[in-house]
Amino acid sequence: MSRPRVVIVGAGFAGYRAARTLARLTRGRARITLLNPTDYFLYLPLLPQVAAGILEARRVTVSLPGTLRGVRLVLGEATGVDLDRRTVHYRDPEDGAGAVGYDRLVLAVGSVNKLLPVPGVAEHAHGFRGLPEALYLRDHVTRQVELAATEADPEARAARCTFVVVGAGYTGTEVAAHMRMLTDHLARRDLPGVARPRWILLDVAPRVLPEMDERLSRTAGRVLRARGVEVRTGTSVKEATPDGVLLSDGDFVASRTLVWCVGVRPDPLIEAVGQPLERGRLIVDPYLQVPGRTEVFACGDAAAVPDLERPGEFTPMTAQHAWRQGRVAGENVAASLGLGRRRRAYRHRDLGFAVDLGGVRAAANPFGVPLSGPPAGAVTRGYHLAALPGNRLRVAADWLLDAVLPRQSVQLGLVRSWSVPLDTASPELARVPGAAGRSGGSGRDGGGHDGSGGGSAASAPGGGSAASAPAGSRPADGPADGRPAPAPPDDHPAPGPVRRTGPARPADRPDPPDPAEGDS
Numbered sequence: 001m002s003r004p005r006v007v008i009v010g011a012g013f014a015g016y017r018a019a020r021t022l023a024r025l026t027r028g029r030a031r032i033t034l035l036n037p038t039d040y041f042l043y044l045p046l047l048p049q050v051a052a053g054i055l056e057a058r059r060v061t062v063s064l065p066g067t068l069r070g071v072r073l074v075l076g077e078a079t080g081v082d083l084d085r086r087t088v089h090y091r092d093p094e095d096g097a098g099a100v101g102y103d104r105l106v107l108a109v110g111s112v113n114k115l116l117p118v119p120g121v122a123e124h125a126h127g128f129r130g131l132p133e134a135l136y137l138r139d140h141v142t143r144q145v146e147l148a149a150t151e152a153d154p155e156a157r158a159a160r161c162t163f164v165v166v167g168a169g170y171t172g173t174e175v176a177a178h179m180r181m182l183t184d185h186l187a188r189r190d191l192p193g194v195a196r197p198r199w200i201l202l203d204v205a206p207r208v209l210p211e212m213d214e215r216l217s218r219t220a221g222r223v224l225r226a227r228g229v230e231v232r233t234g235t236s237v238k239e240a241t242p243d244g245v246l247l248s249d250g251d252f253v254a255s256r257t258l259v260w261c262v263g264v265r266p267d268p269l270i271e272a273v274g275q276p277l278e279r280g281r282l283i284v285d286p287y288l289q290v291p292g293r294t295e296v297f298a299c300g301d302a303a304a305v306p307d308l309e310r311p312g313e314f315t316p317m318t319a320q321h322a323w324r325q326g327r328v329a330g331e332n333v334a335a336s337l338g339l340g341r342r343r344r345a346y347r348h349r350d351l352g353f354a355v356d357l358g359g360v361r362a363a364a365n366p367f368g369v370p371l372s373g374p375p376a377g378a379v380t381r382g383y384h385l386a387a388l389p390g391n392r393l394r395v396a397a398d399w400l401l402d403a404v405l406p407r408q409s410v411q412l413g414l415v416r417s418w419s420v421p422l423d424t425a426s427p428e429l430a431r432v433p434g435a436a437g438r439s440g441g442s443g444r445d446g447g448g449h450d451g452s453g454g455g456s457a458a459s460a461p462g463g464g465s466a467a468s469a470p471a472g473s474r475p476a477d478g479p480a481d482g483r484p485a486p487a488p489p490d491d492h493p494a495p496g497p498v499r500r501t502g503p504a505r506p507a508d509r510p511d512p513p514d515p516a517e518g519d520s
Contacts, residue, residue, distance in 0.1 A: 003029060003030055003031045004030050004031065004103045004104065004337050005030075005031045005033070005101060005102050005103045005104070006022060006026075006030050006031065006032045006033070006102065006103065006104045006105075006106070006333060006337075007033045007035060007088055007100055007101075007102035007104070007105050007106070008022075008032070008033070008034045008035070008105075008106040008108060009035045009036075009078050009081075009088060009105070009106065009107050009108060009109055009269075010035070010036060010078075010107070010108040010109040010110055010267075010300070010302075011034055011036035011038075011040075011041050011064055011108075012041070012042070012108060012109075012110040012300060012301075012322060013044075013110075013300060013319045013322035013323045013326060014108035014110070014299040014300025014301075014303075014322040014323070014325050014326035014329065015034065015036070015106065015108030015109075015110075015299075015300065015326060016041040016062075016064075016068075016326065016389070017322075017323050017324075017325075017326025017327050017330065018106050018108060018299065018326040018327070018329045018330040018333070019032060019034050019068050019071050019330070020067070020068055020071075020330070020389075021326065021327045021329075021330025021331060021334075022071075022330040022333055022334055023068060023069060023070040023071050025330065025331065025334040025339060025340040025341075026070075026334055026337070026339045026340070027070075028070055029339050030334075030337060030339060031072070032070065032071045032072065033071075033072045033073075033074055033100055033102075034064060034068065034071050034072070034073050034074065035074045035076055035078055035088060035090055035100065036064065036073065036074075036075070036076075037075065037076065037077045037093070037426060037428055037429055038075075038428055038429070039063065039064050039065060039073060039075065040061035040062055040063055040064060041061070041062040041064060041067075041389065042060060042061055042130070042131060042428065043060045043061075043062065043384075043387075043388055043389075044060075044129075044319060045170075045319060045356075045384060045387075046059070046060045046384060046395070047060060047128065047131070047134045048128075048134075048171070048174040048175050048177075048178045048179075048356070049178060049356070050131070050134045050135070050138070051128075051134040051135075051137045051138045051141075051175065051178065051179060051182075052138070052178035052179055052181065052182045052358070053138060053182060053407050053408060053409060054178070054398065054399070054402045054407070055395060055398045055399075056394075056398060057131055057134070057135060058391075058394075059391050059394050059395050059398055060131070060391075060395075061131065061391075062388070062389050062390040062391060063390070066390075067389060067390055074090070074092075074098070074100060075092055075093055076090035076091055076092040076093070076098060077090055077091050077426060077429075078090050078109065078269055079091055079097075079269075080269075080272055081105070081107075081269070081272070081273050083273070083274070083275075083293060083296065085101075086101055086102050086103070086105070086295070087099050087100070087101050087102070088100050088101075088102065088105065102295075103295065103337075104295050104296075104297070104333050104336060104337065105295060105296045105297065106297045106298070106299065106329055106330075106333060107269075107270070107273070107282065107296065107297070107298040107299075107302055107303070108298070108299050108300045108302065108322075108326065108329070109266075109267040109269050109270065109300075109302045110267055110300055110301045110302060110322075111129075111264035111265060111266055111267060111301035111302070111317060112129060112264065112265060112266075112267055112268070112424065112425050112426075112427055113127035113129055113260060113262075113264065113265075113422055113423075113424070113427060114262050114263040114264050114265040115265075115422065115423060116262060118236075118237050118238070118239065118240065119239045119240070120239050120240035120241055121237065121240045121258070121260065121422065122421070122422050122423045123240070124240040124241065124242060124258055125166070125240055125258040125259070125260040125422050126140075126258070126259060126260065126417065126420055126422055127259075127260050127261070127420075127422050127427060128171055128175060128259060128260070128261050129264070129427035129428075130420075130427035130428040130429070131428065132415045132419065132420050132427070132428070132429065132430035133415075133420045133427060135412065135414055135415045136415040136416070136417065136419075136420045137175075137179070137259065138182075138412075139411045139412060139413065139414070139415065140257065140417070141163065141179060141182065141183060141186075141257065142182075142186060142409055142410070142411050143411055144160040144161065144163075144256055144257060145160070145161060145183060145186040145187060145190055145191065145197065146186075146190055146411075147160055148160040148161050148190075148191060148194075149190040149191055155254065157194070158195075158198075158254065159243070159244065159254040159255055159256055160256055161183070161187070161191070161194075161195075161197040161198060162197070162198040162199075162200070162244075162253060162254060162255040162256075162257070163179065163183070163197065163198065163199050163200070163255065163257040163259070164200045164202065164245050164253060164255050164257060164258050164259065165179075165199070165200070165201050165202070165259045165261060166202045166203075166236070166237055166258065166259065166260055166261060166262055167202075167203060167260070167261035167262040167263060168201050168202070168203035168205065168207075168208040168209065168210075168231070168233070169203075169209065169210075169211065169261065169263065170209070170211075170353075170355055171261040172201060172203070172259070172261030172262075173201070173208055173209055173220055173224070173355055173357070174355060174356055174357070174358075175259060175261060176199055176201045176224060176229050177223065177224060177227065177229070177356075177357040177358045177361070178356075178358045179199065180197075180199045180224075180227050180228060180229050180358070181227070181358045181359065182407070182409070183196075183197040183199070184196060184197070184228075185406075185407055185409060186409055189409070196228060198230065199228065199229045199230065200229070200230045200232060200253060201224065201229055201230065201231050201232065202232050202235050202236060202237065202247070203232075203233055203234075203235070203236075204233075204234060204235070204236045205233060205234075206233050206234060207221060207233055208220050208221045208224065208231060208233070209355060209363070211316075212353055212355070212363070212365070213365055213370060215370045216353075216355070216363040216364070216365055216370055216372070217363075219363045219370075219372040219376075220355060220357060220363045223357045223361050223363075224357070227358075232247075235247055235248055235249055236248045237258075240258055245258055260422055264301060264317060265280055266280040266281045266282075266301055266302045266317075267301075267302055267425065268425050269302075269425075270282050270298075270302045275290055275292075275293065276291075277304070278304035278314060279304070281301070281302060281303055281304035281314070281317075282298045282302055282303050282304060283303075283304045284297070284298050284299075284303050284304065284305055284306075285306070286305070286306050286308060286345035286346055286347075287328075287332050287343055287344070287345055287346070288303065288305065288325060288328060288329045288332060288346060289332070294336070295336075297329050297332065297333055298329075299322065299325035299326055299328070299329040300321075300322035300325060300326065301317040301322060303325070305321070305325060305346055307348075308345065308346070308347045309347065309348065309349075315346075315348065320348075320351070320353075321348060323387075324346070324348055325346055328344065328345075328346045331343065331344065332344070350368075351366065351367060352364065352365040352366040352367055352368060352369075353365060354366070354376070354379060354380040354383050354384075355380070356377070356380050356381070356384075357377075359377070360373070360374045360377040360378075361373065361374075361376075361377055362376035362377040362379070362380040362381075363376055364376040364379045364380050364383075366379055366383070381399065415430050418431065419431040419432065
């Protein structure tokens with residue numbers, strides 16, 4: 001008798017936890033396949049520390065083959081789901097088409113950057129949802145300060161040293177806090193005697209961290225302002241240009257850097273599933289099953305999960321919910337196969353939140369107890385170490401080294417601006433010329449929810465070609481006179497998926513046999 005086939009799409013917080021839970025419960029009695037475009041799970045909450053140079057990039061990535069025993073990894077981006085034929089179609093990193101069949105399906109594709117209809121944002125802003133974007137931001141910020149050191153024009157120098165972050169939620173607040181400290185270090189090294197770099201944090205909300213307790217919000221705002229970050233609440237971006245940002249209050253800020261942390265929206269793949277949606281999220285029951293499709297489960301940012309603690313509402317798109325829903329999804333899939341305990345509904349208890357503000361500063365409310373300063377910093381870092389499914393010693397070692405040694409501030413040149421467009425359905429992958437990149441088109445922009453949940457792990461087909469650079473690319477990544485950078489040549493050695501040069505593979509090649517499968 002053959003083993004039941006379980007396919008999990010996405011290895012963000014929800015997908016990774018579902019795979020780990022299911023492998024533990026089934027003990028080899030099910031054939032578990034994890035479809036993901038990368039071979040790692042990304043711990044998103046520590047991504048700002050990668051951008052700031054505190055943590056080495058590999059510290060926040062956890063190997064999927066190395067930590068998910070009994071789970072078969074298939075590298076690829078999901079392009080469609082055929083519910084009637086129980087098949088998931090995908091594209092591998094070399095642009096080959098494939099398909100994998102299932103008896104149970106878990107959709108945990110996560111979310112992508114949330115876009116708003118603001119002129120110029122898609123062309124001139126960069127998001128913060130994946131490792132390539134964090135590496136790009138670190139290089140870009142370092143480059144701007146270093147170029148400013150040799151800039152003769154005071155206005156041009158000030159523009160290079162002005163950085164605008166849009167969105168004062170968890171991600172935007174942490175990015176502004178950590179990167180402010182990095183640019184201060186760079187300025188002391190490269191710009192002695194020149195005014196400090198300028199950081200501006202914008203949000204339409206009346207305060208930073210509007211989703212947190214007001215006391216913690218005040219703490220975070222106080223730390224940011226004391227550090228020199230200009231916090232402008234009740235303010236948004238009206239237009240973005242190559243030379244700066246026009247704000248809703250009429251002020252024009254000359255800048256070469258716009259970081260977009262407005263929030264996230266469900267991965268566009270969910271729209272193609274053809275099932276009822278709630279603001280772009282797949283509607284599921286409290287057991288995380290799709291109504292009328294008992295073989296299909298969904299969790300994380302892509303799923304609209306009923307909030308049993310608040311009847312009539314859905315759980316928010318946060319990493320904390322995605323992590324817990326992944327466990328429940330794994331347990332319920334095992335139960336549906338008769339390989340685990342009884343299924344259970346998803347019900348959560350708020351454990352509190354933590355925001356790392358850099359150094360020993362943080363704002364946290366573990367179990368509802370508001371903390372600030374060094375105690376909050378200790379709780380925040382302890383929480384991250386406990387939540388990390390790997391690399392704990394390496395992360396702790398990097399923190400220790402950062403506390404006692406000068407920070408290494410160099411450009412690595414690994415990621416260019418055109419390879420991390422804001423409008424992409426795959427923020428975890430850097431675009432490369434000629435590859436089958438599936439960046440999102442403007443027709444898929446739209447609403448979404450603010451949040452910080454699990455990373456995107458799939459994309460819908462369509463969108464623009466990765467071979468074309470966005471109009472008006474940053475001068476730092478192209479000609480110094482501010483003209484748009486030309487599209488890179490096809491042989492550009494940038495990192496990312498490699499385009500296949502041999503004969504094309506047949507479309508929708510069948511799922512390869514499992515070498516361990518001997519009972520089918």
